[in-house]
Amino acid sequence: MLIDRACAPYFGVRAFGQHLNGFVCDTAGLKMWVGRRSADRRVYPLHLDNLVAGGLPWGVTFAENLRKECREEADIPRELADQARPVSAVTYCRDSKRGLKPDVMYCYDLELPLDFEPRCTDGEVDSFHLWPVEKVMKTVRETDEFKLNCNLVIIDFLVRHGYIDQDSPDYLKIIQGLRSPLP
Secondary structure, eight states: OOOOGGGHHHHTOOEEEEEEEEEEEETTEEEEEEEEEOTTOSSSTTOEEOSEEEEOOTTOOHHHHHHHHHHHHHOOOHHHHTTOEEEEEEEEEEEETTEEEEEEEEEEEEEOOTTOOOOOSSSSEEEEEEEEHHHHHHHHHHOSOBOHHHHHHHHHHHHHTTSSOTTSTTHHHHHHHTBOOOO
8 A cells, every 4th residue: 555655654664754854065165055945845944954855755765856856846866866875864752733754854965066056846945055064063962043943853863973882972862762663
């Protein structure tokens, strides 16, 4: 049986998505591209988002879908999208208004050229911003500005890139929480 990803919580079944952290490194350090969702989005309007994020439809390969999402959401050309590295998967389960929401998000990192500027082509994103990683960390830690699941993908990035390390408070809790068992 196949159901639309938006209906998955009504049945408590897993949904799958792909999230891409776009970043650059320059003399000032690591910076991440952050999107601000459009005001007309049904879910989390005007919240911050990963550079690229979208559902993984049935019957479409990981590579095909990532290329499609990259093009639609940030106007990333295929040759550049194909350089994205699959780096991990984040799992979580939460109760939503529509029911149980067990999700699997496949995570990707893409180091972008310094002169690259994302451009939204499908209206899902209002604007893009290139932030120092420290500003991203502070925003994740101190606010609810990011869409909930994007926080997890960013935290995973911060762990893998050494910004949250073994000396950080609750390190084990954090990395275990990124891979919650799913029903």
